[in-house]
Amino acid sequence: MEYDVQKLFEEPGLIQITTWARGVIQNKDARDVVFALANAASKEGKYVQAWENYVDLPDRVNVPVRAYARISPNPIESKYIYENENPDVVVLTEEGLVKGNNVLKGLKPGGVLIVNTKRDPEYILKFLSDTSNLGILGCVDATGVTGYIKTLSGAEGATDASGIGAGVGAVLAGAAAKAKEMVKLENLLGTVKNQDACRYGYENVKLMKVNEVGEVVSIGKIKQNKYDLEGLPFAGTVPSPKKENEGMVTGNWRTERPILTKELCNDCLICWLDCPDATIFKTEDGLIDFDLKYCKGCGICAAVCPTEAVTMVPELDFVD
């Protein structure tokens, strides 16, 4: 038997939506985006599913986490997967996620990216590496309209007693519905709690055309796991890192960056003592500095500094 499996398993019309967010503080809004869109589509008689990424670390504050929805005119056949392989729409609940995360990975040609930011699409575009498949980039200041909903209700697949779409998630779902034809606004409004916020997103998202791309048939990429059995660690043992752990680079957890005002620093090293990730070190000229490969931007250094020598600055103010 010899088939082109890519063709054999085509699912025309299947729309994949992926939301990126920050662990714990934004899990709920990421979930709300996908559940709001999926519920609205369900009202329209479409086939839907929605879930949170199972492998991300949902219990670490600020860690990038993902949530997914899939909407289809036909019964969804490739149901049991971990990730959306080829998203049509990617939504970021926070702007800093464009750094250090390949948010456009696998994007379908002509796909949409929606970012929660005050900034313009042109500025955001600078941080995106491969934009060849990106059709539309949309920016909306969701946090300016409403806040993040911080709750553990609905975590781990349980019922969300707090309802869907009371905060930022509603704005972003509205913006996504505007950028990509998938659900009617009225059905989305019938799903979310904060309808004004949702309508705001739909009406105020700044859309920018990035690439002109024609009609695309939805194809889920076929994943084939290949293993080098010899090269694998014996019995799953993992050598412990002695200095740094390349397998756990945490710089992309950062939404804000610590910046030192040299004149105010008295070299007391309290920040060095308190940094939970041991990312503060001394440079050759005797000043303290931050290892941005691992700094999570938790802000503890700024909080404990007795002279207010550390300031937390939005990560996206820096283009590096």
Add this chain to the structure above:
Amino acid sequence: MGKKRLITGVVATAEAVRLADVDVISSFPIRPYTGIMSELARMIADGELDAEFVHAEGEHAQLSVVYGASAAGARTFTGSSGVGVTYAMEVYSPISGERLPVQMAIADRTLDPPGDFGSEHTDAEVCRDQGWIQGWAATPQEALDLTLLYYRIGEDPRVLLPQYACQDGYFVSHIAGEVDVPDEAQVKEFLPPYKNKHQLNIYEPQIIGAQIEPDMGPPLQYQRALAMRNAKEVIKEAYDDYNRIFGRNYSPFVEEYMTEDADVVIFLQGAHSQTAIDVARRLRNHGEKVGVVRLRTFRPFPTEEVRDALSKFKVIGVVDNSANFGIAGGGGVLLTEARTALYGEGDKVKTVGFVAGLGGEAITRDEFYRMFAKLKDIAKTGKVEQNAYWVPFEL
């Protein structure tokens, strides 16, 4: 050369543990295996054995102690019976998954209820797919030999898997028999020192049992499956060496008794095989062509050897000394696995199950006699009317 002694299975096992020069032992009492630990404690107190003896707060902890000790490079020993075996269930897969050749003696015992001390293979058999080497000793001598054999097999770098060295509770564990206790020089020749592949070491830290992502799961399981596959070759080698050095005559997987021209045989494992052989011999004296096939290694299940052995006969009665409620075929694990081994042989080999000796009841000679009679009937009529019989209620 060794010394002849009249000892029970529990003492024979302890003697083997002493001879294997085990480093760490963890115990928790439950009948009938307890005697092994009392004997080992005595040996340590009397200076016959130099080992750490950790009395754990329960079987789960017991297994956790040897898990860590084995990772640190120690040769380890533990054991249990009945509900003690099942209480430790969580720890079995991590030990085999980390490829630590811990040895656990199981002097088997029926699971509750009833709170019955009697022997039944159920407790050990429910652990059968946890990645441990497993088999049954049918005499105190075999209990000693199995202990030494399993250290050698489990610690082989091609295998590195833990082992359940099982013996029938009471029948083997508590009835003293003559045992040849080998001397240390023989054991030294047979059993090299234990060397772990990923020994814990403060200078080269590593994480054992780390949390991994789902796509790392398949190769881990596959590595363990390959180890189980490799074990067959290693088991053969180990038995060859054992027979040579200690003057025994064991077959590694399947042993046949009076099967040359037999049309019907009983297939089983453990102590009750001794009774079955006795009954077959008496029937032979009257010209009945009956025999016994005994399974010596249960995990890895020797599919080819069982097929080759059993496919020669017309009718096979598979005796299960375990309670497997709702199982396919209505017998026990051995029946389903024997049938799987016979896949492809078609209807020329007929199989029927007998569930017997539950709750620690002895399987009497009279019961084996009735089983043989049933097999003879089937051979004559060519009809298997019932997949399996619960003895004595249905036969």
